[in-house]
Amino acid sequence: MRVTKVALVVAAILGLVACNNSDDQALRNQLSQISQEKQQLELEYQQALEELAEKEADNTFPLVLPPHPDRLFIRGVNGQWDASNELTYVGNNTYLSILRVDRGSHRFKVANDSWGYEQTVPGKIIELGVQETMIPKPDVTDDCTNDTDCNSMVTFPAKGYYKFILDLVDVKSGKITIKKVNEDELGDLLLSSNIHAEHEFSVIKVFPAFDGTNYTVKTSVKDSSAALREFGISSTEELRDGVEQGIIVKELANLPVIHTGSLLFDANFAISINEMKQLSVSEIKDGNYNNNQPLSVEAFETGAKWHYVWTRDLSYAANLSLAFMDPERVKNSLEFKLSDFRDGTNQHGVQIIQDTGTGGSWPISTDRVTWAFGADKLLQSLTGDARTEFATRAYKALVNTINADRIAAFDPTLGLYTGEQSFLDWREQTYSSWSPEDVNYVGTSKSLSTNVAHYKAIRLAEKLAIEFGDDAEAIELGSKADDLKVSINENFWDAERGMYASYIFGHKSNIKVDKYDMLGISLAILEGIASPEQAKSSMSHYPHAQYGVPVYFPQQPDTPIYHNRGIWPFVTAYSLRAGVEAGNVAAVNNAFHSLVRGTSLNLSNMENLEWLSGKPKFTHSDYLVDGQENLDGPVINSQRQLWSVGGYIGMVIHDVFGFDIVKGEISVNPFITTEMKEVVFGDQDEISISGIMHNGVSHEITIKLPEGDTVGKGRYAVESVVRTDDSFMVQLGDVIEDDSKITLVDTSIMPYDLTNESVFSPVEPAISATIKGEQVLLDIENHDYDIKLFANGKLIDTNNVFPYDGVSTTCFVAEAIGKQGWRSNLSKPVCVGEVEEMAFQPNGSFAYEELEDGTKVIKDFGKPGDVLQGKDGKFFNVETAGKYDFAIKYINNQGPVNTGITNAVKRLTIKTLDGAVVHTGIVQMAHGLNKGDILTSAPVAADLPVGQYTFELSDHFNMSYLESNETYSAVGGLKGFVNYADVISIGMTTH
Numbered sequence: 001m002r003v004t005k006v007a008l009v010v011a012a013i014l015g016l017v018a019c020n021n022s023d024d025q026a027l028r029n030q031l032s033q034i035s036q037e038k039q040q041l042e043l044e045y046q047q048a049l050e051e052l053a054e055k056e057a058d059n060t061f062p063l064v065l066p067p068h069p070d071r072l073f074i075r076g077v078n079g080q081w082d083a084s085n086e087l088t089y090v091g092n093n094t095y096l097s098i099l100r101v102d103r104g105s106h107r108f109k110v111a112n113d114s115w116g117y118e119q120t121v122p123g124k125i126i127e128l129g130v131q132e133t134m135i136p137k138p139d140v141t142d143d144c145t146n147d148t149d150c151n152s153m154v155t156f157p158a159k160g161y162y163k164f165i166l167d168l169v170d171v172k173s174g175k176i177t178i179k180k181v182n183e184d185e186l187g188d189l190l191l192s193s194n195i196h197a198e199h200e201f202s203v204i205k206v207f208p209a210f211d212g213t214n215y216t217v218k219t220s221v222k223d224s225s226a227a228l229r230e231f232g233i234s235s236t237e238e239l240r241d242g243v244e245q246g247i248i249v250k251e252l253a254n255l256p257v258i259h260t261g262s263l264l265f266d267a268n269f270a271i272s273i274n275e276m277k278q279l280s281v282s283e284i285k286d287g288n289y290n291n292n293q294p295l296s297v298e299a300f301e302t303g304a305k306w307h308y309v310w311t312r313d314l315s316y317a318a319n320l321s322l323a324f325m326d327p328e329r330v331k332n333s334l335e336f337k338l339s340d341f342r343d344g345t346n347q348h349g350v351q352i353i354q355d356t357g358t359g360g361s362w363p364i365s366t367d368r369v370t371w372a373f374g375a376d377k378l379l380q381s382l383t384g385d386a387r388t389e390f391a392t393r394a395y396k397a398l399v400n401t402i403n404a405d406r407i408a409a410f411d412p413t414l415g416l417y418t419g420e421q422s423f424l425d426w427r428e429q430t431y432s433s434w435s436p437e438d439v440n441y442v443g444t445s446k447s448l449s450t451n452v453a454h455y456k457a458i459r460l461a462e463k464l465a466i467e468f469g470d471d472a473e474a475i476e477l478g479s480k481a482d483d484l485k486v487s488i489n490e491n492f493w494d495a496e497r498g499m500y501a502s503y504i505f506g507h508k509s510n511i512k513v514d515k516y517d518m519l520g521i522s523l524a525i526l527e528g529i530a531s532p533e534q535a536k537s538s539m540s541h542y543p544h545a546q547y548g549v550p551v552y553f554p555q556q557p558d559t560p561i562y563h564n565r566g567i568w569p570f571v572t573a574y575s576l577r578a579g580v581e582a583g584n585v586a587a588v589n590n591a592f593h594s595l596v597r598g599t600s601l602n603l604s605n606m607e608n609l610e611w612l613s614g615k616p617k618f619t620h621s622d623y624l625v626d627g628q629e630n631l632d633g634p635v636i637n638s639q640r641q642l643w644s645v646g647g648y649i650g651m652v653i654h655d656v657f658g659f660d661i662v663k664g665e666i667s668v669n670p671f672i673t674t675e676m677k678e679v680v681f682g683d684q685d686e687i688s689i690s691g692i693m694h695n696g697v698s699h700e701i702t703i704k705l706p707e708g709d710t711v712g713k714g715r716y717a718v719e720s721v722v723r724t725d726d727s728f729m730v731q732l733g734d735v736i737e738d739d740s741k742i743t744l745v746d747t748s749i750m751p752y753d754l755t756n757e758s759v760f761s762p763v764e765p766a767i768s769a770t771i772k773g774e775q776v777l778l779d780i781e782n783h784d785y786d787i788k789l790f791a792n793g794k795l796i797d798t799n800n801v802f803p804y805d806g807v808s809t810t811c812f813v814a815e816a817i818g819k820q821g822w823r824s825n826l827s828k829p830v831c832v833g834e835v836e837e838m839a840f841q842p843n844g845s846f847a848y849e850e851l852e853d854g855t856k857v858i859k860d861f862g863k864p865g866d867v868l869q870g871k872d873g874k875f876f877n878v879e880t881a882g883k884y885d886f887a888i889k890y891i892n893n894q895g896p897v898n899t900g901i902t903n904a905v906k907r908l909t910i911k912t913l914d915g916a917v918v919h920t921g922i923v924q925m926a927h928g929l930n931k932g933d934i935l936t937s938a939p940v941a942a943d944l945p946v947g948q949y950t951f952e953l954s955d956h957f958n959m960s961y962l963e964s965n966e967t968y969s970a971v972g973g974l975k976g977f978v979n980y981a982d983v984i985s986i987g988m989t990t991h
Contacts, residue, residue, distance in 0.1 A: 067093050067168045070117060073287075074164050076108030076151060077101055078241040079636035080305045083113040083287035087166055095166040098181055102159045102242045104619040105629040107151035110134060110166060110174060113292035114969035119174050122150040125629065126178060128157075131167070134174040139931035147560075147630065148428075148436055148929070149898065154178055155629060159242035195232040195246040196220040202232075203263050207597055210547075210613045210751065211623075217600045219264045228253060231267040237601040240616035240637050247603050249274050254698075256325075256653065256691040261684035268599045272648045275605055275640035276322070280329055284308050288356065290967040291974075299333040300326075303607060303638035310355050311337045311368050312423055317646030318374030320573055321654060324661055324694065327381040331390055334374055338397050339964035342977055346864045347957045349400040350393070353964050358420055358427060359926025360895050360903030361959045363409040364443035366419030367450045369401060369457035376460050380661040383695060391464055398461040399473070402480075405454065408905065408922040408956070413941075414446065414510060415487030421503055422449035423519060423551075423571075427898070429563040430502070430515065430552050432764050432825040436897050439926045440938045441829075444506025448492045448520035452527055455484050459527075485529050492524075493534065498541040500524055500534075502552070505826050507939065508811045508885075508991065509793040514761070514823035517552050518542060519571045522578035535582035536740070539575075543759075544587070544742045547614035548594030549575045554761040554822040555611075557754070561618060561633030565751075567609040569598055573647025576655055580671045585714050585738040588655075589675045595651050596680070605644035608634045612751035612759075623752040631754070657689050657701050658718075658730070666694060668728045670703055673715045674735055677705060703730040714738035762816040764824040769812065769832055776804045776832050778812060785816035788823070809833030809885070809989040836988040837889075839871040840953070855934065855984065857891060861953075862904055862980040868953040875913060875948045876988060883991035885939040886910070886951070889984040890925045894971045897929045901959040902972040904981035908940050909952045918944065922956055925981040934984065941991050951986065955979065 066089040074085040074097050087095035087110070110119040119134035122144045126132050137150045144150035156162060161181035168174045196202055202220035209215055215237045222230040234246030249270050251257045255277070258269050281301050283294035286308035300314060300322065301307045314337065318330045341347040352371045354362035362368065375394045382390055409418045420442050427435045427442060435442055458481040465474035492500045494512060502517040504510055521542060525535040543553045548567040556564045572591045579587030594614075599605055602616055610618035616637055620628040653659045658670030672681075681687055685707070690700035706716060712735040719733035749756050765782035778800045780787055789798045790813050796802075802810070811831040816824040840858055842848055845866065848856040861868060870876070878884070886908060894902035904925040910918045921940030928935055958979050959965060960972030972978040 066095070068112075068117070068171050070112035070114075072110055072112055072117075072166070073097075074099065074108055075111045075287075077106045077164075078305075079106075079634070079638065080241075081636070082285075082305065082307065083111075083292050084305075084307075087164065093167060093169045095168060097164045098161055099164065100159075100161050100242045101156050102240055102617060103156055103238065104617055105153055105155045105632050107147060107153050107635065109137070109151055110176065113287045115287070116969075119176075120150050121152040121176070124153075126152060126154040126176070128154070128162075129177065129179055131175050131177045134176055136172065149896075152176075153629065159238070195234060195248050198222065199230075199232055200224055205264050205600065207601060210747075215601055217264060219267050221263060221267075228257070229266070229270075231263070231270060233264075233267050233271070233600075233603055235601050235603055237615070238617075239602060240606065240639070243603075243639070245603075247271075252277060254691065254693070256649075256689055258652065258657075258687070258689045260681055260687040262680050262682070264600055265596065265680050268596060268648070269652050271599060271603065272605055272645055272652075275645045276325065276649065278640055279303070279642055279645065280326065281307075288969050289973075291969065295967075297332055297336055298329055299336055300329055300642055303641040304604075305636075305638040306641075309333050309336050311353055312355075312370045313641075313643050315370045315372070315374035316423075316570055316574075317643040319377045320570065320577075320643065320646040321650030322642075322646045323374060323377035324381045324659075324692075325649060327378060328386075330374060330378050331382065331386070334371065334378065335390075335393065337371060337964075338393065339962040341957070341961050342963050342966060344864065345957060345961040345977060346955070347961055350397045351404065351962060352397050352401045353962060354959055356899045356901055356959075356968075357425055358442060358899075359439040359897060359924075360892070360900040362903065363405070363418065363905065363922070363924055364420060364439055364903055364926050365425060366405055366409045366417060367422035367453050369405065369450075369453045370422055371401075372398065372453070372457040372460045376456070380664065381694065383664060391467065395461065395464040395468060398457055398464070402454075402458055402461055402477070406480075408924070411446065414491050414504070415483055416446040416491060416504070417451050417454045417484075418444050418446055418506065419450050420445070421447040421517065421520070422453055423568075424449070424502075424517060424563050426563055428559060429556065430517070432828065433556075433558070434764075434828045436929050437828070437933075438929075438935055439897060440924065440935065441506055443924055443926060444938045445503050446491070446506065446510075447503040448488070448500050449502075449517060449523060451484065451488050451492075452520060452523040452529060455481055455488065455529065456523075456527055458484065488524065488529055489534075492520075499538040500530070505813070507829060508809075508831075509790060509813055509826070509829070511790055511793055511813065511826060513825060514815070515552065515554070515825065516542060518549050518575050519551060522571070522574035525578040525581050526574070532582070535578070536584065539579055539582045539584040539587045540741050541743055543745050544590050545611050545745045546747050547597060548572050548609070548611065549587075549590065550611040553759075554818075555759050556825075557760050557763050558631070560631050560635050561610050562608065562635050565611050566634055567594065567598070567611045567614065568607070568644075569595055569605060569609075570641075570643035570647040572598075573644075573651055576651055580655060582740075583738065584740040584742065585673050585675075586740050586742045588671065588715075589673055590742060592651065592655075592673075592676060593679070595648055599648055602639075604639040605641060605648050607636070607638040607641035607644060610634065610751055612745070612749065615751075618751055620752050620754075623750070625752045625754070628754070653689065653692065657687075657703065659689075659692055659699075659701060661694065666699065666728075668701055668721050668730060669718060670701075670730055670732070671715060672703070672705075672732060674710045674713050677710065677716075681705060697726055699726045699728070701728045701730065703732060706732055706734075710735060712737040757818040757820040757822065760818070761822045762818045762824040765814045765816050765827045767812055767814055767827050767830045769830045771804055771832060774804055774806075776802045776810070778802070778830075780814055780827075782816050785818060785824075787814050787816060789814045790826075804832060807834045807990070809835075809991070831989075833989055836876060837985045838874060838876060838951070838988070839985050840868045840983060841871045841874075851932075857982040857984050859982045860980045861983050862906065862955065862978075864955045864979075866955060868983065870950055875950050877948055878944045878946055881945045883941055883943050885941050885989050885991050886921075886923075886986060887939040887989075888923055888925060888937040888953070888981075888986050889934060890937060891932060891934055891982040891984075892925050892927050892980075893931050893933075894978055894980060895927050897927050900927055900970060900972070901965055901968060902978050902980070903927065903958050904979055905956045905958045906979075906981075907954050907956045908986075909954065910942055910944070911950050911952065913948050913950065918942065918949065923953070925983075936987070953983075953986070
């Protein structure tokens with residue numbers, strides 16, 4: 001390929017995105033040449049700037065610098081929200097970025113690397129070729145018609161290259177134009193190569209599509225007898241982000257290789273191994289950390305679009321396979337997710353990190369304990385001093401984290417931990433549509449997946465306590481785990497549905513919501529929380545689609561595709577493993593085919609797929625469903641997603657070939673169904689895998705498949721496993737017939753059918769209350785459906801008129817019942833009853849200030865050592881013994897509602913007048929949705945005898961207190977830890 005100067009400049013702007021999915025060596029050499037030229041150009045550019053600066057200092061030459069002092073980026077196109085798509089300054093107040101994009105609607109902003117500068121066009125869809133005025137992201141999101149985060153939106157009619165031209169004469173209000181790039185402008189960068197050329201032979205696999213059409217995948221091999229084969233793979237599926245429709249992939253030395261007789265299955269495995277190596281990095285980077293500069297660590301990054309390490313992604317990926325694939329790198333990665341406290345916080349002891357998240361993170365989100373899934377699997381693979389060192393650090397981190405979560409996130413009433421669903425962390429994607437308005441309700445809910453993760457952490461800590469001879473701690477941890485297992489089964493098991501519910505609504509209600517998620521169910525099965533009968537029932541009753549299992553059911557109406565309406569391959573991998581554990585062959589087959597199909601059609605292990613089409617991006621307008629651009633998706637999707645890669649490798653090595661490490665020893669117990677043999681392995685006599693490393697030794701497994709025609713449907717019995725040195729020979733025997741079923745969604749339901757109540761729940765109702773004398777009159781919107789009404793968590797008659805005594809607090813919520821029986825999420829609670837509002841005592845450090853609306857607040861309360869008490873030493877009376885709730889009215893705008901580390905977390909202490917402590921509890925005051933929103937904290941419930949009491953509000957900690965967040969670019973990071981809120985008053989109500 002002839003590389004022109006024009007092509008080099010374009011390549012520099014593109015960041016080489018045009019070819020980043022090809023493994024062809026010649027192409028890699030060309031890209032390397034371009035990369036070197038790019039680096040040289042950047043160096044020359046920097047030198048030129050320095051020379052200009054010198055001349056400016058001498059007044060000999062006018063210095064022309066970009067109008068904005070920071071580097072600027074297009075953030076969000078192709079779902080790539082990190083700071084990687086840079087806008088290049090080209091002079092005359094103009095920036096340019098050329099991106100290869102996929103067809104359909106995209107959300108984005110112009111922003112710097114820290115999100116301190118954001119420009120958007122929030123109220124319309126940008127037309128190609130038309131200059132639009134950008135504005136700073138509004139503080140109030142009411143007018144953001146594109147989405148609640150006020151993103152710009154543009155629709156591309158076809159995949160290809162587009163240029164983003166930013167005119168920044170006024171840095172407060174840029175003007176953006178988006179245009180299609182002409183082929184002449186791209187020049188030699190437009191490549192056309194036949195990836196199957198000069199290959200020995202090829203096979204074509206046809207995959208039926210939901211709409212009656214077909215996709216085809218062509219797989220070729222250059223030399224089928226080579227020790228390490230080279231495959232060419234091409235797909236007719238419209239790939240995400242406009243990437244090339246074909247790739248070259250090679251088997252890698254010193255890593256596992258399979259021979260199964262299926263060229264496509266072997267090639268998919270090679271893709272996954274190559275992607276694992278691509279994700280094995282020496283530096284990680286995220287725009288929110290270290291000023292977007294890389295951090296040196298031999299770790300696993302999270303995906304093609306995610307160049308950092310996140311606790312849950314890493315831990316699930318490690319648990320599925322990566323812990324035995326690369327123990328040292330997993331160890332480094334897991335240790336990267338541990339942190340001590342920063343100086344000056346008055347806190348001590350290593351903690352597992354809860355990453356940035358809803359409402360400012362922990363304890364709205366508490367699934368940091370998923371770390372235990374990766375750690376437990378890693379401990380099986382480590383030996384000697386490396387194992388001892390990691391086990392010691394893991395034990396300390398687990399015990400400290402368990403103790404902290406017990407204080408901040410444990411509800412003794414139900415015996416469950418509070419906190420957002422694990423991984424399902426996008427509020428309105430799975431919770432009520434109003435949940436972003438007040439995520440404290442998310443924080444007080446209890447989720448199945450997160451509670452199973454807490455159970456796992458406690459059990460692992462118990463095991464390590466026994467190992468280290470800490471008998472008293474082991475007994476205490478074992479008791480906690482036993483109790484938690486009972487509480488999970490008592491509270492989450494839904495006998496009517498025959499499976500575990502996903503979450504329990506919080507605050508006063510504790511209502512089991514009619515929502516279900518496969519990750520939580522799978523983990524409950526695999527961790528032994530579910531009985532064999534519950535496991536079988538859950539796997540058979542959970543709804544599956546023809547292309548795989550949705551992560552959540554029923555689906556949310558009027559909500560974009562992401563978790564909602566999504567297949568996530570890592571969850572599919574867990575469902576396969578749970579199907580094996582439950583002995584449900586139908587569930588195993590569904591998951592197996594879903595994983596193979598997804599990797600085959602997309603030439604990568606994708607982050608997610610639309611559930612009824614299996615597509616990496618579903619565009620409603622393709623099927624004459626107009627005006628639904630906001631629902632297209634998945635709205636974010638990445639190639640080579642870490643946990644998807646881990647899931648696919650685990651499916652092949654752990655499940656099909658049966659490899660596992662138990663207490664440091666290799667175990668081989670394959671699970672091969674008759675359908676796998678029929679569809680994938682065909683008439684092969686045997687299948688094999690080699691190159692599985694353990695303790696520095698390479699192992700291989702050969703599985704002898706039964707001869708002749710298969711009789712019956714089910715899975716094959718393992719007749720024998722014979723080990724010779726480092727090789728295992730497995731003989732499969734007769735079919736163990738299995739008539740287990742899964743619940744399959746009707747294939748006639750189309751992915752663009754957005755109102756089908758067989759798969760969608762209704763929108764939740766809305767309630768308002770009016771007090772008239774001794775009655776409460778309720779008005780319930782959403783009268784198209786039957787309604788269930790609850791008062792303080794108890795189901796009541798829906799006559800809409802209720803007695804009111806003027807004192808006792810009653811909170812009403814409602815759910816709508818769809819015509820197919822699926823119930824909605826819950827309405828936003830409406831509470832009536834007496835609230836005793838108590839002001840705080842101003843002191844030398846704090847005084848009330850009056851806001852523009854007349855609200856009086858104490859601003860920025862919350863440094864370590866800060867204490868607030870009742871005004872004028874005021875005490876409050878409890879005239880009737882009972883349980884009371886205490887909650888704080890506050891404002892927290894330290895960060896946006898969807899991310900951050902500055903959820904304000906404080907300790908409330910209630911004392912008698914002589915100073916005796918009666919109760920302590922943790923108050924969390926999460927970020928608000930809009931600037932100035934006045935919210936009510938998660939309540940602290942206390943049983944109080946008759947008497948007089950005082951209260952005290954003091955410091956606890958949040959995630960900004962951890963050393964790991966010292967380089968975080970937003971509030972609570974670089975400029976110091978922040979655990980502040982503007983507090984107004986504290987209110988007491990009956991529970």
